Amino acid sequence: MSTTDQILQDVVIKFAGDSGDGMQLTGQQFTNNTALLGIDLATFPDFPAEIRAPIGTLPGVSGFQLHFSSNKVYTPGDIADVLVAMNAAALKVNLKSIKPGGKIIANIDGFDSKNLRLANYPDGINPLEDGSLDSYDLIKIDVTKLTRESLKDFTDLGVKERDRAKNMFVLGFIYWMYNRSLENTIEFLKEKFGKKETILQSNIKVLQAGYNYGDTTETFTTRYKVEKAKMPAGLYRSIMGNQALTYGLIAASEKSGLPIFLGSYPITPASDILHELSKYKSFGVKTFQAEDEIAAITSAIGASYGGLLGITTTSGPGMALKAEAMGLAVMLEIPLVIVNIQRGGPSTGLPTKTEQSDLMQAYYGRNGECPMPVIASSTPSDCFEVAYEACRIALQHMTPVILLSDGYIANGAEPWRFPTSNDLKPINVKFKTSLDEGEEKFMPYKRDEKLVRPWAIPGTAGFEHRIGGLEKQDITGNVSYDADNHQHMVKTRQAKVDKIADHIPLQKMDSGADKGKVLVLGWGSTYGAIKSAVLELQAQGKSVSHAHIRYIRPFPKNLGEIISNFETVLIPEINNGQLVKIIRDEYMVDAKAYNKIMGVPITKGELVDVLKKML
Amino acid sequence: MSDTVTAAPLTAKDFATDQEVRWCPGCGDYSILAQVQKVMPTLGIPKENVVVVSGIGCSSRFPYYMNTFGMHSIHGRATAIASGLKAARPELSVWIVSGDGDSMSIGGNHTIHLLRRNFDVNMLVFNNQIYGLTKGQYSPTSEEHKITKSTPFGSIDHPFNPLALAMGADATFVARSMDRDPKHLQQTLIRANAHKGCSFVEIYQNCNIFNDGAFEIFTEKGTKMEETLFLENGKPLIFGATQNKGIKLDGFNPVVVELGNGVSADDLWIHDDKDFYKAQILVRMFDDPRKANHLPRPFGVFYETERLCYEDVMALQIEEVITSKGKGNLDKLLRGKEVWEIM
Ligand SMILES: Cc1ncc(C[n+]2csc(CCOP(=O)(O)OP(=O)(O)O)c2C)c(N)n1
Ligand code: SF4
Ligand SMILES: [Mg+2]
Numbered sequence: 027m028s029t030t031d032q033i034l035q036d037v038v039i040k041f042a043g044d045s046g047d048g049m050q051l052t053g054q055q056f057t058n059n060t061a062l063l064g065i066d067l068a069t070f071p072d073f074p075a076e077i078r079a080p081i082g083t084l085p086g087v088s089g090f091q092l093h094f095s096s097n098k099v100y101t102p103g104d105i106a107d108v109l110v111a112m113n114a115a116a117l118k119v120n121l122k123s124i125k126p127g128g129k130i131i132a133n134i135d136g137f138d139s140k141n142l143r144l145a146n147y148p149d150g151i152n153p154l155e156d157g158s159l160d161s162y163d164l165i166k167i168d169v170t171k172l173t174r175e176s177l178k179d180f181t182d183l184g185v186k187e188r189d190r191a192k193n194m195f196v197l198g199f200i201y202w203m204y205n206r207s208l209e210n211t212i213e214f215l216k217e218k219f220g221k222k223e224t225i226l227q228s229n230i231k232v233l234q235a236g237y238n239y240g241d242t243t244e245t246f247t248t249r250y251k252v253e254k255a256k257m258p259a260g261l262y263r264s265i266m267g268n269q270a271l272t273y274g275l276i277a278a279s280e281k282s283g284l285p286i287f288l289g290s291y292p293i294t295p296a297s298d299i300l301h302e303l304s305k306y307k308s309f310g311v312k313t314f315q316a317e318d319e320i321a322a323i324t325s326a327i328g329a330s331y332g333g334l335l336g337i338t339t340t341s342g343p344g345m346a347l348k349a350e351a352m353g354l355a356v357m358l359e360i361p362l363v364i365v366n367i368q369r370g371g372p373s374t375g376l377p378t379k380t381e382q383s384d385l386m387q388a389y390y391g392r393n394g395e396c397p398m399p400v401i402a403s404s405t406p407s408d409c410f411e412v413a414y415e416a417c418r419i420a421l422q423h424m425t426p427v428i429l430l431s432d433g434y435i436a437n438g439a440e441p442w443r444f445p446t447s448n449d450l451k452p453i454n455v456k457f458k459t460s461l462d463e464g465e466e467k468f469m470p471y472k473r474d475e476k477l478v479r480p481w482a483i484p485g486t487a488g489f490e491h492r493i494g495g496l497e498k499q500d501i502t503g504n505v506s507y508d509a510d511n512h513q514h515m516v517k518t519r520q521a522k523v524d525k526i527a528d529h530i531p532l533q534k535m536d537s538g539a540d541k542g543k544v545l546v547l548g549w550g551s552t553y554g555a556i557k558s559a560v561l562e563l564q565a566q567g568k569s570v571s572h573a574h575i576r577y578i579r580p581f582p583k584n585l586g587e588i589i590s591n592f593e594t595v596l597i598p599e600i601n602n603g604q605l606v607k608i609i610r611d612e613y614m615v616d617a618k619a620y621n622k623i624m625g626v627p628i629t630k631g632e633l634v635d636v637l638k639k640m641l
Numbered sequence: 642m643s644d645t646v647t648a649a650p651l652t653a654k655d656f657a658t659d660q661e662v663r664w665c666p667g668c669g670d671y672s673i674l675a676q677v678q679k680v681m682p683t684l685g686i687p688k689e690n691v692v693v694v695s696g697i698g699c700s701s702r703f704p705y706y707m708n709t710f711g712m713h714s715i716h717g718r719a720t721a722i723a724s725g726l727k728a729a730r731p732e733l734s735v736w737i738v739s740g741d742g743d744s745m746s747i748g749g750n751h752t753i754h755l756l757r758r759n760f761d762v763n764m765l766v767f768n769n770q771i772y773g774l775t776k777g778q779y780s781p782t783s784e785e786h787k788i789t790k791s792t793p794f795g796s797i798d799h800p801f802n803p804l805a806l807a808m809g810a811d812a813t814f815v816a817r818s819m820d821r822d823p824k825h826l827q828q829t830l831i832r833a834n835a836h837k838g839c840s841f842v843e844i845y846q847n848c849n850i851f852n853d854g855a856f857e858i859f860t861e862k863g864t865k866m867e868e869t870l871f872l873e874n875g876k877p878l879i880f881g882a883t884q885n886k887g888i889k890l891d892g893f894n895p896v897v898v899e900l901g902n903g904v905s906a907d908d909l910w911i912h913d914d915k916d917f918y919k920a921q922i923l924v925r926m927f928d929d930p931r932k933a934n935h936l937p938r939p940f941g942v943f944y945e946t947e948r949l950c951y952e953d954v955m956a957l958q959i960e961e962v963i964t965s966k967g968k969g970n971l972d973k974l975l976r977g978k979e980v981w982e983i984m
Pocket of ligand 1: 350697698699700701716739740741742743744767769771772773774775780
């Protein structure tokens with residue numbers, strides 16, 4: 027029978043099901059398949075807080091949203107064109123985020139009376155049957171039954187094992203719907219189940235069955251196609267935030283010649299960096315799963331003291347535990363990178379949800395006058411450069427650096443035009459091994475023009491010296507309780523961090539004129555939403571521009587000037603207003619805040635609404 | 642004639658710094674510093690390879706007085722810092738100096754993990770059974786009912802037995818010594834250094850300002866012989882004013898016997914620091930000396946065993962991966978498995 031192909035520019039699809047339904051894997055496979063075709067994309071996985079919440083319940087729903095387009099993509103999309111709902115709970119949780127008239131692909135078996143009850147539908151009500159979804163394009167498929175049927179020859183597989191392949195049926199069907207090939211997923215399955223022949227063959231069988239179902243069932247008459255996006259020429263791959271961050275750290279290690287030591291204690295959503303880095307022993311990476319976050323950072327301090335690239339990774343609660351040790355690193359003036367993948371707080375808060383609420387903590391959250399550089403990543407692939415920069419600043423300015431990312435970018439994916447090692451700026455590190463001309467004795471706190479002290483590591487004969495957390499005498503580094511010296515040292519440590527501004531790029535406008543009515547100033551993961559909202563309004567002729575800050579402490583030297591060129595500054599954040607307070611304080615401007623604290627990203631749509639009122 | 646100049650052998654002086662030592666006059670820390678400085682030149686370790694890491698407390702000021710690499714860090718964390726340092730640089734000789742508060746209260750967690758991982762470092766715990774630096778609060782090793790600034794009606798805490806804690810954490814070297822017995826302390830330090838693995842050395846240290854005389858019963862001439870038991874490998878457990886008493890095992894219980902009258906040294910417990918089960922009993926010889934019929938307190942090396950060191954296994958794993966997979970290639974890593982080209 028004949029089908030027609032329809033070209034689409036832009037699709038947002040959400041895969042949703044029980045956390046045991048394999049929706050993350052399905053989403054990732056479809057993402058890779060999409061990326062390999064040169065289509066631009068952004069993803070947003072949305073996990074339940076519990077590893078295995080009761081099956082079929084609302085808290086157990088796991089989702090994976092993918093936005094793909096032949097135009098440039100900046101966000102995973104505000105609202106879905108297509109929802110795949112594996113059960114009633116998945117429909118209920120996501121119904122409000124489907125476009126009017128959008129497609130709902132529902133697994134009939136997931137809407138039996140038990141599932142309906144678990145999803146809190148009133149007795150006797152089934153949304154697939156009662157007409158409540160009439161305004162949508164509802165496609166009902168009995169995935170469970172069809173999966174079992176396609177595996178009827180696999181007699182040595184139990185029912186449970188057969189049912190586990192359900193997601194492959196859905197994936198196959200979606201591949202058919204969007205005119206895709208099954209190849210990359212078959213390759214993936216081969217790698218995953220290589221040794222387990224039956225499992226491998228059964229998964230491939232079901233994947234093909236899903237595809238053929240689309241082909242042979244008369245009801246589906248249209249297939250869709252999204253063309254390649256126009257992106258800058260080059261080689262691309264798909265990358266997730268925490269993965270990019272890991273690569274950035276390894277790249278900095280390779281370029282500086284210092285092996286990585288990572289001290290870390292598992293915590294969502296930062297653990298993946300520990301997992302990733304642990305794989306790369308071939309790069310000489312040493313990973314240490316410490317007994318707590320305090321040991322994680324202090325072991326990294328010990329390693330850095332020994333001359334390695336010391337790194338610690340965590341999320342908000344872990345940051346709180348590391349605070350005292352960060353102060354030590356500030357006093358020791360040794361390189362250290364502290365990565366905070368932010369999540370909803372305070373306390374344990376919302377572990378699997380995203381938030382930008384640790385900025386104040388990074389900026390101010392230590393005892394004493396304790397300035398540290400802060401740098402933030404804005405998209406999954408940006409994590410690479412930001413991690414690289416964090417290491418560069420730490421090593422070249424002998425200082426601990428805080429890198430802020432968040433759960434949204436950590437788990438999100440996008441295409442990445444990856445660099446080669448030759449594209450990366452060198453990171454020159456020189457240990458102190460000999461006295462300079464005119465020097466009689468090694469002075470551990472004698473500074474260069476950047477106010478940076480020398481790094482002499484244990485094992486260097488003649489350079490034995492003692493450092494510690496007590497206030498230091500200028501130049502000698504001996505313990506000093508002298509009043510004037512303390513004031514001088516506090517000012518010097520601040521000046522040293524401020525001077526980093528001479529060694530970072532100036533702030534650029536992301537889009538829009540240098541002068542105008544409204545400047546939207548963002549940091550971190552709000553990038554995509556701000557970018558697309560501002561572009562939309564610019565297209566309507568509005569006077570609105572966008573600048574996105576990567577270097578938060580110190581700020582780029584021209585940031586004040588940029589801000590002063592606009593009548594109003596709007597700072598959207600996923601917190602209760604943090605950067606906005608720092609900007610007001612630093613530049614004495616009446617910056618406006620837009621805050622959303624719901625554990626989810628700000629959408630383009632809501633920003634457009636906010637901005638319209640200001641323009 | 643050879644044109645190489647043999648460097649003069651190092652002396653204790655080479656390990657002293659120009660910093661004024663700031664402990665109270667009479668503090669037991671002075672003696673410990675002197676013994677460490679005396680022992681150091683005999684160990685054959687280049688001075689630049691020695692790192693002393695301490696936490697916070699009177700005892701933790703130690704690194705400032707050692708002319709080696711050193712870090713006076715934060716309260717309780719010297720153990721974790723030393724772990725990272727040793728993992729990073731296995732060739733260094735790392736010495737941790739800590740107090741009873743530093744290592745057993747705020748840093749208790751890191752202490753047990755350091756021991757179970759068995760980094761090849763030496764951990765010296767200066768136990769004065771008090772918080773010295775904060776001016777005299779009771780510590781996790783203070784005896785019950787102790788009157789201090791924070792316990793005017795007597796402490797209600799049950800104290801730690803540091804060596805039992807170390808055994809519980811699977812330490813591979815467990816020893817006790819004291820500030821007032823320089824020879825014994827030197828020998829103990831030499832053995833601690835010779836041990837490949839984490840050496841846990843508890844050193845009884847008198848704080849003459851806030852807890853004067855805490856160990857006097859073990860250290861002063863009049864009572865020392867009667868109250869202490871010095872452990873030596875292959876030797877029977879003998880003590881007493883005239884070496885007239887010994888320890889025998891009655892089932893699992895150590896009991897005191899008088900020598901003579903048919904009881905000879907051959908009937909006594911012979912010390913073997915490789916014996917794990919006996920070491921468990923030895924560390925439990927921890928009676929409150931104020932109690933009647935208490936057992937003497939043992940000093941010396943209680944236990945020593947061999948186990949792979951964390952930093953060595955860590956390095957080995959890296960080597961093995963590099964041998965089997967080759968050295969990491971950054972361009973390969975960045976490129977990944979699936980790429981596409983946009984023209
Ligand atoms: C985080 C932190 N909490 C508390 C203190 C205060 N403090 C410093 S030393 C110390 C106790 C030291 O006792 P101990 O480790 O036995 O060392 P000593 O002074 O007896 O040698 C305390 C509570 C501190 N410096 N840091
Ligand atoms: S307070 Fe006690 S432990 Fe501290 S230096 Fe004085 S005597 Fe020594
Ligand atoms: Mg003490």
